[in-house]
Amino acid sequence: MTRALGWVAALGLAAGLTAGFGYAPREAVQGNVQRIMYLHVPAVLTAYLAFGLVLLGGIGYLATRRMGWDRLAAAAGELGVLFTGLTIVSGSIWGKPTWGTWWTWDARLTSTAVLFCVYVGYLLLRRLIEDPDARARYAAVVGIVGAVNIPIVHFSVKWWRALHQPSTILGPERAPIDPAIGLALFVNWLAFTLLFAYFLSRRMEIARLEEQI
Amino acid sequence: MTYARRAWIVLWKDLLIERRAKEHANALLFFCVLLLFLFQFALGPDRDRLAAAVPGLLWLGFILAGLLGLGRSFLGERDNDCWEGLRLTPGDKSAIYLGKLVGNCVLMAAVEILLAVLFGVFYDVDLWTPAAPLGLVLALGTIGLASVGTLFAAMTTQVRARELLFPVLLLPVQVPVLLATVSATQALLLGQPLADVAHWLKLLAGADLVYVTIGLLTFEFVLEG
Numbered sequence: 299m300t301r302a303l304g305w306v307a308a309l310g311l312a313a314g315l316t317a318g319f320g321y322a323p324r325e326a327v328q329g330n331v332q333r334i335m336y337l338h339v340p341a342v343l344t345a346y347l348a349f350g351l352v353l354l355g356g357i358g359y360l361a362t363r364r365m366g367w368d369r370l371a372a373a374a375g376e377l378g379v380l381f382t383g384l385t386i387v388s389g390s391i392w393g394k395p396t397w398g399t400w401w402t403w404d405a406r407l408t409s410t411a412v413l414f415c416v417y418v419g420y421l422l423l424r425r426l427i428e429d430p431d432a433r434a435r436y437a438a439v440v441g442i443v444g445a446v447n448i449p450i451v452h453f454s455v456k457w458w459r460a461l462h463q464p465s466t467i468l469g470p471e472r473a474p475i476d477p478a479i480g481l482a483l484f485v486n487w488l489a490f491t492l493l494f495a496y497f498l499s500r501r502m503e504i505a506r507l508e509e510q511i
Numbered sequence: 512m513t514y515a516r517r518a519w520i521v522l523w524k525d526l527l528i529e530r531r532a533k534e535h536a537n538a539l540l541f542f543c544v545l546l547l548f549l550f551q552f553a554l555g556p557d558r559d560r561l562a563a564a565v566p567g568l569l570w571l572g573f574i575l576a577g578l579l580g581l582g583r584s585f586l587g588e589r590d591n592d593c594w595e596g597l598r599l600t601p602g603d604k605s606a607i608y609l610g611k612l613v614g615n616c617v618l619m620a621a622v623e624i625l626l627a628v629l630f631g632v633f634y635d636v637d638l639w640t641p642a643a644p645l646g647l648v649l650a651l652g653t654i655g656l657a658s659v660g661t662l663f664a665a666m667t668t669q670v671r672a673r674e675l676l677f678p679v680l681l682l683p684v685q686v687p688v689l690l691a692t693v694s695a696t697q698a699l700l701l702g703q704p705l706a707d708v709a710h711w712l713k714l715l716a717g718a719d720l721v722y723v724t725i726g727l728l729t730f731e732f733v734l735e736g
Contacts, residue, residue, distance in 0.1 A: 342609055360732055415683035422679060426670050432735075436666050439729045441681060443659060446725060448716045454687035457710060464565060 299502070304496045310489030314340075314482075322482035336390040336482060340490035341384040347494065348378030349417065353377065353445035356438030361419070365509065366502075368434035371441055373501035375420050377494060382414045409455040416444040516605050521610025526617065528587065529733065535618060539580050543626040546572045547633055561634050566696035569630055570689055573623050574656065574682075581660035582677045584615055585668040598734055608661065609731035612723070615657040623649055641699040648699065648708075650713035652692035658722035659684050665733045691715045 318336035321402065325332035358364070389407070390400045408418025420440050442502040475483075546710045552562050588594050627649075631638040638645060649668060660681055667677040672727055692715065695708040705712075 310543070327618060360729070412683050412686045419676075419680045419683060423676060424674055426676060432669065435732045435735065436670070439662065439666065439725075439733060442729060443662070443722075443725055446721055450687045450714070450721065454714055455691045456691045457714075470581070 300496065300499045302458070303492065303499065307489060307496045310485070310492045313333050314486035314489040315337060317482035317485045323476065324477050325479070327395060329351045331392060331395050334388050334503050336383065336486040338388040338392060339483060340359055340487040341381045343487055344490045345378050345381035345385060345413075347491070348374045348381060349413070349448070351498075352378060352417070354440040355475070356441035359438050359474035363431075365430065365434065368430075368437065369502045369505040369509075370498075371434075371437060372424060372505055373498050375417055375424070375437075375441065376501065377497055379414065379417045379421060381490075382410060382417065386410060386414060402502060403459055405455045405459045408459065409451050412455070413444075416447070420444060512602070514603060517600065517602060518609040518613070521607050521713065522614045525611065526616035528615075529618060535580055535583060536621065539576050540625060541573060542579060542618065543576055543622060544629065545576060546626075547629055550634070558635060562590050562636055563714040565630060565634055565636050566654070566693050567699060568692050569627065570652070572630075573619070573652070574685065574689065575621055576622050577628065577660060578681065580618055580679075581615055581657060582630075582667070582674065583625045583664075583665050584611060584661060585626065589668050594734075603729035604734050605727040607734065608665075608726050609611045611665075612657055612661045612726065615661050616653055619653045619657055622646050625633050626735075636700065638700075641702070642706075644699050644705040645696065647705075647712065648692055648695045648724070651712060651719055652688055654719045655688035655715060655722060658719060658726050660732065662726045662730060687718055688715065691718075703723060 314336065318333055322333070322336075324330060351374035352371045354370075355374060357369065360368030386407075388409075394400050401483070420437060423440055424433055424437050428438060445486045550564075550572075555562060585594075587596060591625065597604075600607060627638055627645075627718045630636060646731070663677060663680050670676055692713040695711040695715075698708045698711075699705070
């Protein structure tokens, strides 16, 4: 089952690459650099999904005390950090030719960096506790604080600094997007979500086996 | 025994220990004086530059003092084997959190007020004219810092590498509080009216409400040790 999911994700990624490089047209203003978006946007959407699952897993564990919830939160936490890292690195590579700088303390960059730091702390905490129940409880509390804090960080940083273009997909008013680019983005998003699901199930399985040792 | 009475007992116990032993307050105050020295050395003698940096430095000072002070707030319970006693307390455990939180706020506020006065004297900033609105920013910021700080301190007390993990967990979460308080303090020191920073105060109040609520709801899971 998991293996099949892995193959579907691999197929999806291949389709995403084809769509991003072959099907989607060259963007008029930015040129080929814009194609980084097919990695950048799916990565950040996947990261948000992951942090949502960390919250869900944490609440689930505190409510039921079943280790399955903690395995979900732990696996999602690691993947969330991975995909947030991908988001920051890909955005940085895009920013150098487009804005002329690798990094700037713009609102969205800053809040993404803060998010990254919160969940790296989450993983560090998990590493430092041996007792499985204490680890799961503490991690759940940090996961809940981290997730609830996301909107607060968002607004504070937004009012503090406002260079990143507004979100095309999640914004209140949808900005115009070329249908071919939109489709390529959708295919890549789907492929990333499948890949995430595959990684998640593998990681949870490994965590389950580790507990049995 | 009512909920408020149980919270009060925890608060009273902490304040009494602090009044008799003064182990936190004295060391924290001296630490703040040292911070003043360090900021002065880092920025040089230029008065204008120092004055411009004051809002940021002031809150950096509060946060550093908070990291030290809050991080120790449950050590006494652990070292003196009081943790079991707290766990065996009948009724809702969030009362203990509330008592600890208020105690930490009182301690932090005392240190912050003194640090602010020292800043005013040594860096020649007029903190007196906007004292009332600044006090409001200070109160809201302190609650934000102490609410998550108290929760995480209870947690990291039981973990090895406690003094490393506590700041690593607390600092990123406190970014909104730091941004809001520094921005509001800056505006107030420039003589802007309170209405101009209303959005920051609302954000702080909202964040405080959320943090304290989470603390009250999750503390019993942390107390299990």
